[in-house]
Amino acid sequence: MKRYVYVLLIVVLIVISAMTIFFFQLYANVKETASMIYEPLPPVTTHEPESTSAKPLEQPPAPKPVPEAHAKNEKKPLTLLLFGVDKREGDQGRSDTLILLTINPEKKQTLMMSIPRDTRTQIVGREQPDKINHAYQAGGIASTVRTVERFLDIPIDYYVKVEMEGFSNIIDSLGGVTVDNAFAFDYEGYQFPKGISHMDGQKALAYVRMRYDDPEGDFGRNKRQQQVIRDLMDKAKGISTVNKLDDLLSVVGTSFKTNLTFENMKELMLDYKSSLEQIETIRVSGEGRKINGVYYYLVSNEERLRIKKQVVEFKKSVTSEAVVASEK
Template identity: 55%
Template sequence: MKKWVVVLSSASIVVVLGVAGYGAYLYQSVKTTAHHIYESRDAAIQPKQVSQERSSTKATTTAAAADASGDSGSTQTAQPFNLEQKKPFTVLVLGVDQRENDKGRSDTMIFLTVNPAKQSILMFNIPRDTRTEIIGHGTVDKINHAYAFGGVNMSVKTVEHFLDYPVNYYIKVNMEGFAHLIDSMGGVDVTNPFAFYYEGHQFDQGDLHLNGEEALLYSRMRYDDPRGDMGRNTRQRQILKQLITSSLKITNMVKIESLLDEVGNSIKTDITFDDMKTFLTDYRTDLKQIDQVEISGQGERIKGIWYYQVSDQERIRIHNMIKEHLQ
């Protein structure tokens, strides 16, 4: 009898050590992949340096925004951003369409504000044709050209200038990798407002379940959309909202490892491994709602080129919406 007790105890110890060892392996594997996708940006705009009042780069609307929001217009000294205090933060998602021998353009620009105290995320697109100053390039151009001119750094600085608000983190996603990520999550469910045919695929009106390739095509079509680029932006947010919602439900380390392996060559971000852990352990359960808004504007041709013009008043409105959500 005692022999069986010894055998069972020994077997139990082996199992426990095996599970612990596998858990340690998974942890190290996830950590390695997280380090692989990490890519810092310009030291002048470190993601952990944030002012909740004003970006150090001033937009042309600063004085007007100060009058509208009651701010003095002065820039506060940036303070270290500590996720352990569950502070709200901002994220710029860049969907990059890269081609051979071409740096590409940020085909998609989505801005997120995350506030665990309000249990919500605010999300909106910055239309790709938005006319604005390209910071560091000395030109006024379409905002998505900033990536072609100066990569992530110039894109971040230009968005901070346009919104007059700091970007705490960025996530750059190659659009093909976007499709792989969706497949890894088991696809996405969307409600299509109208039927359309695009690049060999028929998308019927109503509720649809899309795999990665289908979701990528669904998010890219714009010329047959009555709302043009704004309609496409809405479809992109539909898909991103689904991905965020699904991601917030993940608690399994094996699933996290699988996802990171799948997107390891398609994503770059300045979110560190430690911050990823904090999101998973401290933020995930507090985020229950995703609200979506749009930046209003109008199209205009200037010297034969079509731009999306956003008024100073609209930029002030969006700036104040960001500020209010993060308070």
């Protein structure tokens, strides 16, 4: 009996040692990948011809990093810009997807907003207003982040940029996505029946790209993008994802850029993960119109102010809201 217990104890120790080595290696791999994809917000650069960029660009003030809340065990709200870049032959690429996430860990909620790609606004790095998805072409990551900040008058704490083809590979690494399609359509050689559908990365990429046959236009497209991101969030939180992490990290290392440090990522996982359980979506209202033969989505100043107020209100702490309510 003692021999049996002794052998069992050795087996348990071996298993624990193997798990320790595995997770230590996992930790090292994650840290290495975080270092590869880290890119602080650079100054705005221009990719326009020299004749149109003779004057140095005015650099807006950098967004302040997340406050030193964690040292005081506080969990303060933060705003993150997620954008996907679709590169085309012969140009820098364009931000095909622009999603603003405002995360309030105290409320355990996240506010998600998709910005229509044809939204007309002042582009940081160019003199004339243009479509907001041209900001990346005008000045890369910095111009994209600064343009969204200027458009909504909301500071952005962090950004995450992903190459759209890399996005497809991430979906495959997580075993695909499952969505509830609102209507049947065909696009890029794929058929998308109405109802629940499971897709691999390439099919999911086609699913989120289609917009011209959608009755809601860009808004329908934004809804499909949000569907896919929600499902990916659910999968990323699952324990089974750990077994696929090596594949996932290799894709992330070649397809992502972010100003989140490794420490930031750990804090997000520990302090903000539960906030992704409840996601509220808001819509940017406006009207489509052609200007000089080019289609734009026009958003009024009143609508931008409404969105700003909603985000500011969402970021308020539960405690401060209770105090205001008691004073009324």
